[in-house]
Structure formats: structure tokens, C-alpha cells
Amino acid sequence: MTTPRATQYRTARYSRLILLLATVLVAEACSTDITVNGDYPSALTKKLPHHVGLLLDDTFSHYTFESSEEQDVSMALGQSQVELFNQMFNDMFTNSSRLNSMSKASTSKVDLIVIPHIEEVQLAMPFETRLNVFEVWLKYNLQVFDSNGEPIADWLMTAYGKTQSRLLTSEKEALNQATTEALRDTGVRLVTGFHRVPEIRAWLASQQASAALTQGRGQ
Amino acid sequence: MRQNAVTQTISLVMMILSLAACSTSTIIDEYRETNLDLELNGTEQVVIMGRRHAGEYETEPDFIDCIGHRLANGGKVSVMPEQQFLDSFYPWFEPRVAPLKLKRMSMILNDPIISERINSLSIRYLIWVDGSTETTEKSGSVNCALALGGGGCFGFTTWDKSANYEATIWDLKQLDEEGRVKVRTEGSSYVLAVIAPIPFIAQVQADACGGIGDRLKSFFSHTLPGS
Numbered sequence: 001m002t003t004p005r006a007t008q009y010r011t012a013r014y015s016r017l018i019l020l021l022a023t024v025l026v027a028e029a030c031s032t033d034i035t036v037n038g039d040y041p042s043a044l045t046k047k048l049p050h051h052v053g054l055l056l057d058d059t060f061s062h063y064t065f066e067s068s069e070e071q072d073v074s075m076a077l078g079q080s081q082v083e084l085f086n087q088m089f090n091d092m093f094t095n096s097s098r099l100n101s102m103s104k105a106s107t108s109k110v111d112l113i114v115i116p117h118i119e120e121v122q123l124a125m126p127f128e129t130r131l132n133v134f135e136v137w138l139k140y141n142l143q144v145f146d147s148n149g150e151p152i153a154d155w156l157m158t159a160y161g162k163t164q165s166r167l168l169t170s171e172k173e174a175l176n177q178a179t180t181e182a183l184r185d186t187g188v189r190l191v192t193g194f195h196r197v198p199e200i201r202a203w204l205a206s207q208q209a210s211a212a213l214t215q216g217r218g219q
Numbered sequence: 220m221r222q223n224a225v226t227q228t229i230s231l232v233m234m235i236l237s238l239a240a241c242s243t244s245t246i247i248d249e250y251r252e253t254n255l256d257l258e259l260n261g262t263e264q265v266v267i268m269g270r271r272h273a274g275e276y277e278t279e280p281d282f283i284d285c286i287g288h289r290l291a292n293g294g295k296v297s298v299m300p301e302q303q304f305l306d307s308f309y310p311w312f313e314p315r316v317a318p319l320k321l322k323r324m325s326m327i328l329n330d331p332i333i334s335e336r337i338n339s340l341s342i343r344y345l346i347w348v349d350g351s352t353e354t355t356e357k358s359g360s361v362n363c364a365l366a367l368g369g370g371g372c373f374g375f376t377t378w379d380k381s382a383n384y385e386a387t388i389w390d391l392k393q394l395d396e397e398g399r400v401k402v403r404t405e406g407s408s409y410v411l412a413v414i415a416p417i418p419f420i421a422q423v424q425a426d427a428c429g430g431i432g433d434r435l436k437s438f439f440s441h442t443l444p445g446s
Contacts, residue, residue, distance in 0.1 A: 041305075041306040041307075041309040042309070043309055043310060044307070044308055044309060044310075044311065044332055044333060044336060045332065046330075046332055184309075184310075184313065185313065185314075185315060187309070187310055188310040188313045188315050188316055189315075191310050192310065192316055
């Protein structure tokens with residue numbers, strides 16, 4: 001036989017458990033935590049005849065975007081952007097190496113050093129825009145140096161991606177889709193825009209001219 | 220007696236709704252450069268691509284898949300999937316840089332790397348599809364409630380959808396436009412809820428796909444649309 005005191009105690013215990021469970025569920029429902037995971041195709045482009053060194057530091061390769069405006073969002077996109085940049089620079093240049101530091105550039109005999117930094121990430125989610133799509137904007141700053149470590153260019157580049165509404169199966173999946181699209185757009189900007197940056201174009205032209213001169217002297 | 224009358228009224232309303240709902244109207248306009256079938260040998264392929272450069276809408280990928288299946292006609296026309304084409308030619312047909320006009324397309328094809336890939340994959344025609352399906356009007360509401368003794372939904376809601384698409388056929392060998400097909404489909408859907416919701420959904424997008432797909436098929440095999 002249970003005493004009223006034991007029943008009271010059990011009721012209080014169950015209430016606390018339910019409250020804890022509800023708190024956990026509410027906290028989970030209001031936060032989005034994803035690791036961006038996408039596949040990026042090879043770029044169909046003519047390779048530039050140079051050896052590029054890509055310096056992807058820890059802040060870039062382990063980058064996680066975090067926002068706590070209205071809804072908690074944590075989005076780890078470091079690994080995915082490393083995959084994209086490796087893929088694109090491999091396709092854009094005849095030779096591409098990963099550098100650990102600027103000092104390694106001379107031993108790796110690279111012609112060009114590229115250090116990308118992620119400057120800004122912006123999200124637009126359906127609860128903010130009242131549209132049935134998720135949108136992502138990425139802003140990068142690409143610092144470009146010659147083999148001596150002399151700066152050539154600082155290129156600010158933006159990319160955009162959004163979900164196709166058919167894929168809105170879950171918030172996490174939709175956010176992953178929009179970010180992957182934005183990274184795919186980053187690849188478009190790199191392939192079609194890198195050699196058009198005035199300072200980089202001038203450097204490429206000077207390299208071409210000196211290569212032609214060396215070839216002329218050799219003949 | 221009263222119960223019988225209610226049942227009869229509900230049955231009558233449902234019959235009227237089922238007759239009125241799920242019906243769509245489709246208008247198709249077509250323009251052809253020539254009345255002859257478009258040339259397509261056994262190895263050549265067709266690609267259907269959706270336009271996604273506008274900010275306010277984008278042509279739905281599943282609509283493009285639907286037209287592709289319709290055009291493939293059981294394997295008579297070889298249709299390359301859109302995503303496969305996008306990946307094979309990355310980044311030249313991504314929304315930011317995809318050619319909007321034939322002049323720009325010819326400039327892209329001047330790049331030997333791209334033209335070689337077009338030739339190696341035997342891609343002869345590129346069909347661009349531009350448009351979307353939108354909900355134009357919505358009214359009414361359905362409310363659901365759940366209690367210990369059970370639950371149910373009550374109410375009535377209706378919405379209209381409109382699908383507007385235009386397909387443009389580019390011949391990549393001749394570098395010219397071979398024709399256009401424009402489709403406009405409209406339809407109304409209803410949900411009547413008396414304890415359980417009963418939907419009457421008009422297949423607006425599916426009908427637009429059928430209309431545009433059959434017309435495109437007739438460009439390659441001189442058959443009547445729908446056959």
C-alpha cells in the first residue's frame with residue numbers, strides 16, 4: 001500500500017522529468033546545427049600555366065558560422081569550402097599545392113600564393129522572409145601574393161545560393177542545400193572571375209611576357 | 220430521417236466538387252522554324268534545362284525531369300539528365316553565367332574545351348524551359364481538433380494554381396533556334412473536411428508537363444501531341 005506522501009513524491013518526480021524532457025525538446029527544436037556536406041564537380045576550364053600555392057589556415061578550414069538571432073544556427077562549412085577551393089585551384093592551374101605557411105612558398109617553388117578568408121556569411125530563413133526558400137550569401141577575401149610574398153591583389157568576392165523548394169524536407173537539409181549551392185556559385189566566381197581581377201590579369205600578362213622573352217632569348 | 224438528409228447533402232456537395240475540382244484548362248502556343256522533323260541521329264542527345272537566373276522564381280527541377288521523361292518517349296529520344304549536364308559543363312551553365320541568348324551560346328562554344336565536350340557527349344539540342352507554377356488565389360480554412368474522445372477536421376478551403384512555361388529549342392550544330400512552345404495551365408483545388416479531410420487536387424503542373432512534353436516530342440517525331 002502506498003502512502004499519500006509516496007504518491008506525492010512520485011508525482012513530483014514525474015513532473016520534473018516531463019519538464020526536463022520538454023525543455024530539451026524545445027531547445028532542440030529551436031536550434032539548427034549542421035555540417036555542410038556537398039559534392040563539387042571538376043571545372044571545365046583551360047588551366048593557367050602556373051604553380052599555385054593554396055594556404056588554407058585553421059580559421060578557414062575549421063570555420064563554423066554561428067548565429068543566435070531569433071533562432072540558434074550553427075553551420076560548420078570549413079571542410080566543405082576546403083574541398084571546393086582545392087578542387088577549383090587544381091582545375092584552374094597546371095600545378096597546385098597546399099601550403100602550411102608563407103615561408104613554405106619558396107621551398108614549394110610556387111608562382112602564386114592564394115590565401116582565402118571568409119569575411120561574412122548571411123542567412124535568410126523562411127521565418128524571416130515568409131518565402132518558402134532558404135538563402136545563403138558568402139563573402140570571401142582572397143589575398144594573392146607572388147612567389148616573394150609581395151601582395152598582388154585583395155579580391156572581395158560574393159556568392160549566393162538558395163534552396164529549390166522541392167527539397168524543403170527538413171530545415172537542416174534545406175540549409176545544407178542552400179550553402180552547397182552558394183559554394184557551387186563560389187566555384188563559378190573563381191573560375192570565371194579570378195583571371196579577370198585587374199591586378200591578377202596584369203600579373204598573368206607580365207608572366208606571359210617574361211616567358212615569351214625567355215623563350216625568344218633561348219632561340 | 221434528418222441524418223439521411225445530411226448524408227445526401229454531403230454526397231451531393233462531394234459529387235459537385237469532384238466534377239468541378241481536379242479540372243484544369245491548358246492553352247498551348249507553338250512556333251516552328253520548319254514543318255520538318257528536327258534531325259536527330261541515334262547517337263545524338265537532347266538536354267532540357269530550367270532557367271534559374273531570376274531572383275523571384277526558378278523553373279522547378281522536377282518539372283524538367285517530367286518533361287525529360289515525356290520527351291524520351293520510352294527511349295526514342297535520348298535525353299541527358301539536367302544535373303549530369305550541369306556537372307559535365309561546370310561552371311558554364313550555372314545560373315550566374317548560363318547563356319540567355321544564342322549569341323552568348325556561340326561565344327561559349329568558341330572555347331575548344333567546351334565544344335569538344337559537346338561533341339564527345341553528342342549533344343545536339345538544348346531546350347531551355349522558363350517559368351514556374353504559382354498559387355494565385357487561396358480562400359477558406361480547415362480546422363482540426365483533437366480531444367480525449369477523438370478528433371476531427373471541419374471546414375472548406377480552395378486554391379487556384381497557374382503554371383506558365385516557355386520552352387525554346389536551340390540546335391547546337393546549326394546554332395539556331397528551331398522553335399518555341401508556350402503552355403499556360405490553370406486549375407482549382409479543394410479540401411472539404413467533415414471529420415476527415417477530403418482533398419480534390421487539380422494536377423496543374425502535371426498537365427502543363429504533359430502539354431509541353433508532347434509538343435516537344437512532336438518536333439522530333441511528326442506525331443500528333445498525346446500519341
